[in-house]
Amino acid sequence: MNKVLIIDASSSDCRIMAALLTKAGYDPVTVSDFDAAKEEVAKLPPGAVVVSAMNFPDGTATKLINWQRQEGLNFPTIAVVDNINAIDVIDIMRGDGVIDVIQRRGIDRQLLETVSHYARPENIVLQLDNTLIPRGSKQFKDIENSIADIAATNANCIIFGECGTGKEQIARQIYLKSSRTQKPLIVVEAGGAALVGKHAPDSERSEIYDRIEGYFREAKGGTIIVKNIQLLTFERQSVLLHILEQEHPDVRIICTANATLLKMVAEETFRDNLFFMLRQTSITVPPLRETTEDISDIADYLLSKYARKKQQPKKRLDASAIKALKLHPWPGNIRELKDTVLFAAFHVNGDTISENNLKFDDAKPDIxxxxxxxxxxxxxxxxxxxxxxxxxxxxxxxxxxxxxxxxxxxxxxxxxxxxxxxxx
Structure with missing residues (x-):
């Protein structure tokens, strides 16, 4: 398993990150101060990754990176940042030497994807591609029909659903089935460092405006997918609204969001005029606990992919395992199901996974x-x-x-x- 060192003074965030990483097949170690961090970094094996708060007792991420360099070590360091804007992110990555950043409020959505980019070698980490997993439920058949209907138009769309329900895959399918498929597709994360375009220093407009508008120039005639639109700051909301209202770019926008977005609109922390411009149509993806008839199909698909990746015979679930999977609430939805099934496949002796081989994590968000x-x-x-x-x-x-x-x-x-x- 890949080692991941977590350095953070927040014990609750350490537990959350460690649980997510364990579930995905990593081997996390948590520390809270600089001396302990140095001791653990010195013991890290090849392929390990460091996830560090920008500031922690007696140290900083920058100080730790500089110490690594002095010791001849070069483990990739991902910084956990708080309420930081795109310009500050650039400064951190240029001046402080971190290789990537994740927003603290987006840990549950960004941590695993970001770590997977730098952890080597991969063991049981399996990234889902952009295809839809075959599923037989009526709810999912309705979603497939909605994808086809929306793809035939140029309407902007918001895809609502909990974390891990496959919203981005649905967004990509709308693009792939649309007339815009021969034009660019750009995917950005509303709450992370990815929302950083290009800026012309001699421009009379703000840097944030230039950077966001740059995406529309690059995606002309195509599609922009904005992940987790509810994390867009009020300043960026205003810039995006101005671009859409004043410049009328030839770009379709597909957003993913959770139910928080509706609450934000009601509380006026997300601009309602921007919301309705983005939600010209919508798709709501049900949580896995409401479509349990799909669990066997999804698990079988995942086990097939895992077998091909590992070049070994496909493992199967027995009746006890299927029953246990259907009774679990799945707060992490398909993403959590993937991690649970693949963790069992990695550790089971033989080709059959039973209920006893399944490890369910009791640490879950309050839904x-x-x-x-x-x-x-x-x-x-x-x-x-x-x-x-x-x-x-x-x-x-x-x-x-x-x-x-x-x-x-x-x-x-x-x-x-x-x-x-x-x-x-």
Missing amino acids: AEDLTHRNPKAEKERILKAFNRAGTWGGAAKLLGISERALYKLRKKHGINPDAESGS
Whole structure:
């Protein structure tokens, strides 16, 4: 396994990063101060990666990089930054020697993808390509139909869904099936260092304006995919809105977002006029826990890809493993399923994966808020569906990603008795 050294004073963020990396097949080590970091860097094997906060007790990422150079070491260092703009990112990468950056608020979306670019050699890390994984559920068939309908137009689109549901693959399929497929495709991350275009020093416009407009010039006639549009700062929102309103670029914009974006529009932290310009049409991708009939198809697809990569016989899931996979709530959706299945495939002796070979991570984000923001009828139906799947209220709470206490309050709210019968 590839070693990844995490240096951060935040114990909670260290735990989150370590859990994500472990799930993906890496071997993380966490430290919180400069002396411990030096000690661990000296022990890192070839192919390791360092993920470091910009500042931590008694040191900085820059100080650690300079120490590495003095010691003849050159492990790639990825910096975790807080609320930083594109111009500052350039300064960090030029002056401080980091090889890449991730936003602290985007750790769950950016960490694994960024680390995978620099960790060598790869073991069980398997990156999904841009094709759609074959799935048989009605919900996914409806999404495939929506892709074809939207691709036939030039409408901007927002693809809504939780982390790991395959939103970017859907966005790329819209591009590939459209008339713009022979023109450029540019993919940018709204909350990360990737949103850095070119700037003309003699320009009378702001540097941020020049950099964002540069993407439209490069993508003329084609498509820009903006990942995690909810992470776009208010300044960048204003620039993007001005470009769309005043310059009318010949570019289709496809955005990915989670439910936070709708809340931001309601709270006026995301500009509503920009939102409606970007959401001329939309697709909502259901979480994996609501399309459990797809789990076997997805797992089989992943195991086939893994077998080809490792040049070994394909492993299979037995009935106990499939049942366990269908009962897990999957807060990380397809991405988490991939990591779970491939971790089991890597470690199992033989060609059959059973329930005992599956390792589920108990450290997961709280998705109770997402549940309680649904309309009452949908909320009640989801509670009853979870109980019917699990057979117990404790199992239902696990599927919903909430505590049994929180589920009890929701049952009381909807008049659902212990036998899952509704009094209303």
